Amino acid sequence: MAKHDKVQLWEKYSEDGSYEGEKCPRCGSFLAEHEDRVSCGKCGYTKHG
Numbered sequence: 001m002a003k004h005d006k007v008q009l010w011e012k013y014s015e016d017g018s019y020e021g022e023k024c025p026r027c028g029s030f031l032a033e034h035e036d037r038v039s040c041g042k043c044g045y046t047k048h049g
């Protein structure tokens with residue numbers, strides 16, 4: 001994994017505690033955001049764009 005693939009999952013929470021990121025359509029876990037895609041660390045789902 002390259003250095004720029006830093007996972008920012010835990011920086012996506014709003015002050016009111018709600019999560020602003022997307023959820024995985026396969027397993028419902030939160031998706032990790034990368035520069036050009038999002039990915040699920042649980043089932044391996046990846047979406048570009």
Ligand SMILES: [Zn+2]
Nearest residue numbers: 024027040043
């Ligand atoms: Zn998943």
